Amino acid sequence: MTEETIAKITDYVYNNYPSYKGNSLIIREKSNCFHVCKHEDGSPLILGKKISKKYEFNRRTNTR
Numbered sequence: 001m002t003e004e005t006i007a008k009i010t011d012y013v014y015n016n017y018p019s020y021k022g023n024s025l026i027i028r029e030k031s032n033c034f035h036v037c038k039h040e041d042g043s044p045l046i047l048g049k050k051i052s053k054k055y056e057f058n059r060r061t062n063t064r
Contacts, residue, residue, distance in 0.1 A: 001029045009034055012051060020045070 006027055013036055014021045026037040028044075034051075035044035 001027070009036065009047065009051075012047070013045065017045065 009027055010025055013025060020036070020038060023038045026040065028035040028037075032049060034047045034049065036047060037044050
């Protein structure tokens, strides 16, 4: 996983999930999704891989 991908996912999570904002995130890439956790033993927030592409497009057009 690239640093750019990690930055996109982190930005998306911080902007759309207030309870995650300000936390260090653990991001794991799976075959068709990303698992985002606040801590090692926590339940993951599961995001589809297409979310980073959709979010980048929406940021450029200023719509969400």
